[in-house]
């Protein structure tokens with residue numbers, strides 16, 4: 001475990017972690033690596049996000065797809081829970097809503113395998129602090 | 135290539151199904167169905183300009199598309215690669231077409247500051263948080279700023295408390311910093327008790343580090359080494375994530391002794407609340423943490439002078455804290471350009487009720503209710519008519535049609551007879567009875583009053599009774615006067631914010647929906663059909679064929695009539711269960 005003892009330590013750590021994230025997105029295995037984030041706040045879990053997350057972990061492995069599946073907080077689209085975000089290599093992330101096992105299967109077969117979008121996309125409808133430069 | 139057609143409820147009402155059908159047909163005819171996929175999406179948050187069609191990968195954004203436009207989109211855009219100009223969005227400023235959604239950030243009404251990492255990072259992995267700048271603000275403040283400078287930056291940012299009161303955060307810190315003591319405390323208020331509110335829970339579940347970091351900054355500024363999070367035990371997931379986060383930060387040495395070698399030490403502990411609304415009030419909260427009864431006490435002394443264990447204590451809300459790291463990273467001058475003159479930054483709202491896109495939203499202060507409801511919220515469910523929106527929970531009031539274009543900020547909401555509150559926003563439609571809504575909130579306050587002072591304990595109970603009498607159709611005009619007078623007495627004589635604001639839902643519905651009260655009192659009618667006692671089930675003798683089905687199903691024998699002759703309901707016996715109406719195959723029974 002790294003102890004962060006000074007400002008320089010923190011800055012190095014951040015740089016390293018960012019490279020790690022970048023590597024995941026642009027590095028060696030990036031050609032293949034798929035990232036799936038499942039919104040797992042109380043609202044998501046109440047509508048079945050845990051099952052969906054397990055489905056992705058199990059099925060992506062069974063179907064030999066190189067992927068990381070992680071949990072995240074509420075994306076804000078509570079009306080469409082469970083929601084997930086899928087990021088294919090070198091592409092903008094896409095959010096899908098109302099994801100049950102059937103939808104998850106469709107997402108794996110069509111979008112993750114072939115890049116073919118499926119119904120249920122939720123367009124990102126907010127600005128982030130990174131692109132807000134007023 | 136993909137053609138994304140908005141299938142959100144707003145656009146769907148205006149023909150997105152037909153658009154999908156026509157696009158598909160055009161593509162099939164031109165044998166393009168394998169190259170181009172038509173996909174329905176959720177709401178784009180731009181319903182006013184719907185239906186929306188977006189083309190990928192070039193991000194072209196078509197607005198107000200009609201089914202007949204499918205042909206030009208396919209022939210021009212898909213085949214010839216030329217954008218269809220008449221369908222592009224025109225910048226209202228200069229009437230120029232904007233061709234792709236990357237350049238129309240302004241259509242996105244939301245700006246995520248407090249929610250910047252919610253739904254982005256894994257809240258149980260500190261590395262993802264640090265990669266997105268967590269603790270960079272703490273490092274900056276500790277190494278580059280004196281506490282006075284950091285407080286000044288907070289004052290300059292204009293940030294006001296998001297827990298309801300809207301007190302300037304920088305000023306609060308300044309006062310706490312000026313009170314000297316051997317020990318001071320920083321407290322995060324995570325009690326969140328308003329019905330329908332879940333902003334704070336979502337922040338703690340999605341990005342606990344933002345709150346931990348800000349509390350440490352707060353500690354540095356006021357000279358406190360101990361932080362406490364008061365969180366309701368009903369939030370198990372938020373508690374778990376917070377615990378995991380605190381342990382990870384400690385392991386990284388960003389909480390604990392001598393943080394970043396600066397000599398500043400700070401640590402955080404959790405305190406659990408049992409879920410009493412009044413314990414969100416800061417003095418009650420402090421007493422609850424001390425193991426005393428969760429009852430408010432008179433201010434002054436304010437917590438900044440004498441708070442937890444009698445020591446100077448700074449209490450801020452979860453969302454207030456979540457904003458703070460960004461303010462230090464981007465600067466007070468970045469933050470204070472967002473929002474309105476006296477309310478800076480954004481506000482997170484939990485959008486609920488009769489609205490299509492129920493969810494968590496964050497908008498710059500000054501956004502109008504219309505934008506929130508009709509664009510981000512996707513409009514009213516089932517195409518019903520908007521009636522009111524309750525902000526500020528049980529302490530707030532309702533806003534109506536005439537407030538739709540008021541920019542939302544602390545001062546405008548107060549001027550409109552409501553308040554910001556913590557951010558619950560409950561939308562009501564024509565099927566909601568406003569007298570019943572007022573009664574619902576009074577139900578809540580009667581439950582939650584701590585009972586310490588008579589006006590709140592007894593007065594609210596009486597208010598509730600009066601409302602109940604009106605809902606039952608037994609009210610008189612004098613009852614309405616009583617409601618108003620009693621409300622003012624309770625407001626003026628209660629000790630804490632709970633009692634001082636609890637009559638607000640009554641006063642604001644009286645102000646905005648006087649007619650509806652009058653109908654209940656005078657005509658014994660509830661136009662929304664909510665108040666059961668004012669409804670009558672009536673059999674229309676025309677369509678009634680005398681099948682006796684209703685008479686047989688009625689549990690109290692209220693229906694009489696000859697076989698094959700018209701039936702009638704004895705209103706003095708009927709208990710309004712509705713069974714007869716469901717049973718009648720000839721639609722002869724209706725509610726009046």
Ligand SMILES: Cc1cc2nc3c(=O)[nH]c(=O)nc-3n(C[C@H](O)[C@H](O)[C@H](O)COP(=O)(O)O)c2cc1C
Nearest residue numbers: 295296297323326327414415416450451454631632
């Ligand atoms: C009855 C009552 C309930 C309250 N509940 C909460 C609450 O749940 N969360 C909260 O942050 N503030 C609540 N407050 C406001 C707090 O007393 C206090 O003003 C606030 O925590 C200060 O933080 P801020 O300046 O960051 O908003 C409540 C106040 C009253 C009178």
Ligand code: SF4
Nearest residue numbers: 584586587590630633
């Ligand atoms: S106003 Fe109500 S809640 Fe507040 S102290 Fe008095 S009795 Fe308790």
Ligand code: SF4
Nearest residue numbers: 688708709711712714
């Ligand atoms: S509403 Fe119920 S109680 Fe009234 S007449 Fe019909 S069945 Fe009988």
Ligand code: FES
Nearest residue numbers: 142144145177181
């Ligand atoms: S933009 Fe299509 S429903 Fe909101």
